[in-house]
């Protein structure tokens with residue numbers, strides 16, 4: 001396993017998680033229309049998952065002797081207000097996150113249990129987020 005390469009890609013994921021947290025929290029705050037309360041709560045819960053992902057990534061990065069980035073991937077900060085826009089944006093973003101975590105998982109030898117399982121767990125969460133959002137699409 002190329003430690004430097006893994007650290008680079010873990011920090012890329014961390015910067016993306018920072019953006020996901022901000023994006024979901026903002027969408028939860030600005031959403032309008034019917035069923036605002038339950039949908040806002042659902043987006044808020046997803047934001048909390050993204051924050052947990054960021055925390056877990058920081059732990060793995062420091063565990064590998066790296067420094068967790070404080071960067072935010074600006075391209076992932078996409079404003080949206082209506083439910084339709086919010087779902088469209090976040091479904092695309094979740095698909096992007098899933099592709100990145102799949103790519104990271106493929107780089108990690110299975111013997112690296114802690115790192116492998118951390119990424120596998122995050123990937124499962126992102127797949128769950130995608131399913132949740134797709135269920136809200138009419």
Ligand SMILES: [Fe+2]
Nearest residue numbers: 017049050053
């Ligand atoms: Fe995440």
Ligand SMILES: [Fe+2]
Nearest residue numbers: 094125126129
């Ligand atoms: Fe997610």
